[in-house]
Amino acid sequence: MATLLVPTDFSKTATNAVHYAASLAVSTGSRLLVVHTVSVPTSALPESMPLLAIDTHLIEYSEEELQKLALQLKQTYALEVETFCLYGPFIPLVNDLVKTQAVDLVVMGTKGASNVLSKLVGTNTSTFIKEAPCPVLVVPGQATFRTVRHIAYASDFETEETVYLKQLFQVAAGLGAEVHIINVTSETELNIVPDEQVLKSIAKNFPRQNYSVAQLPHEDVVTGLREFVEENQMDLLAVSIQDRDLLESLFHHSITKELALQAFTPLLTLPANPYHYQAPRPTLPKGVPVG
Structure with a gap:
């Protein structure tokens, strides 16, 4: 950093x-x-x-x-x-x-x-x-700084993750932190892209990066993420900022906005089109x- x-x-x-x-x-x-x-x-x-x-x-x-x-x-x-x-x-x-x-x-x-x-x-x-x-780090009003050792990255396993994970691994390297990719599955969320396809893509694009992957079933995505962050003592929660078209927006509600509103831990947002200086x-x- x-x-x-x-x-x-x-x-x-x-x-x-x-x-x-x-x-x-x-x-x-x-x-x-x-x-x-x-x-x-x-x-x-x-x-x-x-x-x-x-x-x-x-x-x-x-x-x-x-x-x-x-x-x-x-x-x-x-x-x-x-x-x-x-x-x-x-x-x-x-x-x-x-x-x-x-x-x-x-x-x-x-x-x-x-x-x-x-x-x-x-x-x-x-x-x-x-x-x-x-990337933007949104800090809750009462948050106090602690050394960042673990970052949870919330993925729906429906998106091409390369641009987001590239930024995330760069931030994590600067912090000396480990990345944990978490997918909360809910019956209300559509599963369009096979999970195995997403995982293979991540492994192919980031062969030298160390990360863990976890999938957890929960009826509510935000609550599931909150529980994972708290139970596993994550220091940051990272999310991608996606520019969805109208068709996609019919099927996806704004998880990122909900997370920002509930602000239970510092939230790291990763843009779809990061600038290159x-x-x-x-x-x-x-x-x-x-x-």
């Missing part, structure tokens, strides 16, 4: 996620970026209005809070952090920052008091993690910096 990014709105839950990310950065020897966005509805300002017209007190407050947070992290964790205070829409700015700063993992709290973080638990949860170009790294994203 090389670069972590954690957004904050300075709420209690977001601050908890920042400290979680700081502990993770120290544990893995990673670079840590902390970002705050100052957002004003586009309808509230004409395009010609200069940046100075934005509430200067809010900008000053945001910058001061970021610096206080950076100092606190330095004193607590002996960790140098890079801070970004940006003006504009949250999701595009964070995604641009991910790409321009070669971020490997975004760490986010499940709730917040303002801007988009206030709605992370709900419809915006799936919106954000679907648009994220890299190739261009030279600029110092700032395409958003408008403030201050």
Whole structure:
């Protein structure tokens, strides 16, 4: 693991996620970026209005809070952090920052008091993690950091897993963690692709990776995953973020959204189309910096 990014709105839950990310950065020897966005509805300002017209007190407050947070992290964790205070829409700015700063993992709290973080638990949860170009670690509000040794990966055994497992094994290697692939079978879930076919594909594509596979019957997928995580002391639960078409959506309800809403353990989401960093790294994203 090389670069972590954690957004904050300075709420209690977001601050908890920042400290979680700081502990993770120290544990893995990673670079840590902390970002705050100052957002004003586009309808509230004409395009010609200069940046100075934005509430200067809010900008000053945001910058001061970021610096206080950076100092606190330095004193607590002996960790140098890079801070970004940006003006504009949250999701595009964070995604641009991910790409321009070669971020490997975004760490986010499940709730917040303002801007988009206030709605992370709900419809915006799936919106954000679907648009994220890299893995996202969603941290429950009361979660405390512990060294990650075991990661459970929830698979329906109906999907081509290569793109997701490639990311997962990379994250696991950075954490020094073992991967446990878990398939919870339910009578309400269709079994379209033979399980043996999926397992052969995984073994063929990842011959050098160590992992375990378990299949458990349960009438409710989310409850089954929860029980597996708790009984086997998993540190993270990983899920794939799939872009299903209309036909597939008729047969699959959003397991990922349910897991995010129930948030019983840190949730690692893996995108279907992860970015590949190739261009030279600029110092700032395409958003408008403030201050």
